[in-house]
Amino acid sequence: MQDDIAGLIAGIPVLAGWDGPAQRLGGLTNRVYRLGDAILRVPGEGTADYIDRAAEAVAAEAAARAGVSPKVLHIDPANGLMVTRYIAGTVTMTPDAFRDRPGAPERAAMALRQLHQSGQVFATRFELFAMIDDYLRLLSGKDVALPQGYHAVVADAEAVRAALARTPVPLVPCHCDPLCENFLDVGSRMWIVDWEYAGMNDPMWDLGDLSVEAEFDAAQDDAMLMAYFNGPAPDADRARMVIYKAMCDLLWTLWGLIQLANDNPAEDFQAYADGRFARCRALMASPVFSQHVAVLAGK
Numbered sequence: 313m314q315d316d317i318a319g320l321i322a323g324i325p326v327l328a329g330w331d332g333p334a335q336r337l338g339g340l341t342n343r344v345y346r347l348g349d350a351i352l353r354v355p356g357e358g359t360a361d362y363i364d365r366a367a368e369a370v371a372a373e374a375a376a377r378a379g380v381s382p383k384v385l386h387i388d389p390a391n392g393l394m395v396t397r398y399i400a401g402t403v404t405m406t407p408d409a410f411r412d413r414p415g416a417p418e419r420a421a422m423a424l425r426q427l428h429q430s431g432q433v434f435a436t437r438f439e440l441f442a443m444i445d446d447y448l449r450l451l452s453g454k455d456v457a458l459p460q461g462y463h464a465v466v467a468d469a470e471a472v473r474a475a476l477a478r479t480p481v482p483l484v485p486c487h488c489d490p491l492c493e494n495f496l497d498v499g500s501r502m503w504i505v506d507w508e509y510a511g512m513n514d515p516m517w518d519l520g521d522l523s524v525e526a527e528f529d530a531a532q533d534d535a536m537l538m539a540y541f542n543g544p545a546p547d548a549d550r551a552r553m554v555i556y557k558a559m560c561d562l563l564w565t566l567w568g569l570i571q572l573a574n575d576n577p578a579e580d581f582q583a584y585a586d587g588r589f590a591r592c593r594a595l596m597a598s599p600v601f602s603q604h605v606a607v608l609a610g611k
Contacts, residue, residue, distance in 0.1 A: 355392035358574035370435040371510035378430035402496035418539035423502040438511030447566035454573035475608035486513035490522040520556030551604035561592035
């Protein structure tokens with residue numbers, strides 16, 4: 313066991329006495345370890361600049377009460393260390409797994425619906441455009457260049473902001489960062505983990521972002537929406553889901569650049585950011601995107 317991990321474990325009461333192996337699992341920004349029946353999450357370097365650990369603690373415990381996330385055994389908002397119950401027999405999802413495991417998009421949709429309808433209240437609100445502004449301010453002090461045309465696309469997104477504001481929906485507890493790897497499938501249901509970005513939000517953000525992360529095709533989008541709504545999705549909800557597919561790429565482009573500035577070695581974050589931004593621009597330039605914005609704008 314690495315000395316630094318051993319030292320961290322020694323300071324966590326629920327892990328007192330653990331002297332077994334620390335099995336390293338995945339993670340783009342954090343280090344995650346399995347310790348027998350427990351999972352230890354160690355925050356990545358620089359994450360304190362943009363993650364509210366106190367809000368994350370509230371969300372993780374609320375999601376566990378909602379029955380969609382593992383039980384929280386220990387969480388320290390001061391340092392971000394978190395221990396949760398290990399769930400046996402799970403498959404960590406990927407885009408390929410979402411394609412190959414029958415019913416996977418539907419199970420993910422039902423897990424999100426269970427969260428959204430749980431009545432739990434998270435400590436913060438996920439504010440898309442405020443987060444874009446915050447990330448831009450953070451990047452202004454770092455030696456990283458924005459993709460060419462980024463500010464122009466943000467300006468174009470003002471029409472999206474206006475359309476969304478015209479048709480507000482009740483805010484619900486949302487995951488807000490539904491990477492494939494944050495879904496654990498047991499075949500009969502999905503569990504959801506990692507609540508760093510969670511907040512009260514439009515529920516269609518979770519579905520649109522999941523569609524992007526899991527690289528859903530049209531049939532998978534339809535299956536996800538059908539399961540979520542237990543029937544055909546209302547036009548306005550489908551429109552918001554598609555709109556958020558572009559908006560999540562607009563936001564996470566900046567997140568990728570923050571990882572690049574922080575020298576995160578987990579991935580080629582320049583390519584990550586460039587790919588996100590190109591996909592955002594392509595969708596926003598498409599006729600179908602304009603049609604969905606028009607639905608919300610009442611045109």
